Amino acid sequence: xxxxxxxxxxxxxxxxxxxxxxxxxxxxxxxxxxxxxxxxxxxxxxxxxxxxxxxxxxxxxxxxxxxxxxxxxxxxxxxxxxxxxxxxxxxxxxxxxxxxxxxxxxxxxxxxx
Amino acid sequence: xxxxxxxxxxxxxxxxxxxxxxxxxxxxxxxxxxxxxxxxxxxxxxxxxxxxxxxxxxxxxxxxxxxxxxxxxxxxxxxxxxxxxxxxxxxxxxxxxxxxxxxxxxxxx
Numbered sequence: 001x002x003x004x005x006x007x008x009x010x011x012x013x014x015x016x017x018x019x020x021x022x023x024x025x026x027x028x029x030x031x032x033x034x035x036x037x038x039x040x041x042x043x044x045x046x047x048x049x050x051x052x053x054x055x056x057x058x059x060x061x062x063x064x065x066x067x068x069x070x071x072x073x074x075x076x077x078x079x080x081x082x083x084x085x086x087x088x089x090x091x092x093x094x095x096x097x098x099x100x101x102x103x104x105x106x107x108x109x110x111x112x113x
Numbered sequence: 114x115x116x117x118x119x120x121x122x123x124x125x126x127x128x129x130x131x132x133x134x135x136x137x138x139x140x141x142x143x144x145x146x147x148x149x150x151x152x153x154x155x156x157x158x159x160x161x162x163x164x165x166x167x168x169x170x171x172x173x174x175x176x177x178x179x180x181x182x183x184x185x186x187x188x189x190x191x192x193x194x195x196x197x198x199x200x201x202x203x204x205x206x207x208x209x210x211x212x213x214x215x216x217x218x219x220x221x222x
Contacts (some may be wrong), residue, residue, distance in 0.1 A: 002155065033209060043201065043212040056209050090155065098205050099143055104156040 003027065004105035006091050012111045018079040021108045025072055025093030031055070032074040033094070033102060034066055038087040049074055050097065078110070086112045115140050117204050119213035126192050126220055134216045136185040136202035145185050146203045146210065147176050156201065159187075192220045 003026035011019055025032050034046040036059075045058035049068035060066075063081075068074045078085060088107045094100035116139040126132050136145070144163050148156040160169045162178035162185060169176050173196065175188045185202055199217045203210040 042214045043203075045209040045211070048209055058209060088153075092156075098208055098210075101146070101158060101161060102210065103158070104148075106155045109153075 002103040002105060004091055004093050004103050006089075006105035006108050008108060009106065010109045010111070012113060013081060014113050015081055015083060017081050018077065019081065019110065021076040021078070021089055021091075021110075023074045023076070023091030023093075023105060025074070025091075026103055029093035029095050029103070030072065031094045031096060031100070031102075032068055032072070033092040034060075034074070034076050035090040035092065036087045037090060037107070038084075041087075043090075046076070055097070081112050083112050086110055115142075115204060115206050115208065115211045117202060117211050117213040119202055119216050122214055122216060124216055124218045126189070126218070128193055128220055128222050129191050131191065132189050134187040134189070134200055134202075134218075136187070136204075136213055138183050138185075138202075138204045138211075140183075140206055142180070142183070142204045142206050144205055145178055146205075147185070147187055148201045148203060150199045150201065150215070152199075159200075189218070192218075194220050194222070196220050 005024040030051045046060040048056040066076045090107045092102040092104045094102045147159040160176040165180040167178045199215045201215045203212045
């Protein structure tokens with residue numbers, strides 16, 4: 001158990017819809033990272049927050065957004081969903097910045113029908 | 114742009130045999146990680162390699178780092194079925210992790 005909690009574990013929805021994925025980091029960790037894992041793109045970094053502020057941005061679509069709240073949990077919002085958004089979305093957390101080991105949650109499997 | 118390449122992408126090996134997975138990266142890195150992922154599961158951290166010549170071992174797995182060659186290896190000794198999984202290397206250069214595509218390892222009797 002990494003200590004990183006992601007909900008829900010599975011999500012099935014339709015094209016055009018909007019969903020929110022939630023992540024609670026390990027106790028004491030200030031950084032939260034979001035990754036997307038798909039068969040064709042592999043594991044891709046989406047976005048990082050550190051203590052409530054956006055720290056780094058990767059290959060995140062404009063339809064996607066995220067935030068980190070004062071209690072340090074984070075949410076990833078995906079809107080206008082397309083079939084290609086079907087993937088496993090991981091959250092990871094670390095104590096500080098990029099040089100700290102990241103601990104991964106169990107992921108949210110998103111299926112778009 | 115930092116790029117990370119792993120090979121092979123697929124590896125089927127017999128129990129008891131040895132093999133090596135290779136991870137090449139394109140620019141000087143701060144550190145290199147190896148992760149294991151079972152199907153549909155999370156990523157489990159195996160090793161963190163920080164400096165040139167670093168070698169770490171855990172059970173039948175040994176990882177090494179050559180920063181001059183920008184190469185890391187994950188060596189599997191006397192493979193057992195429980196090692197079947199996908200192994201990823203990931204590299205950071207003052208940036209979030211960049212992952213290789215992963216090596217899907219299947220250990221067969």
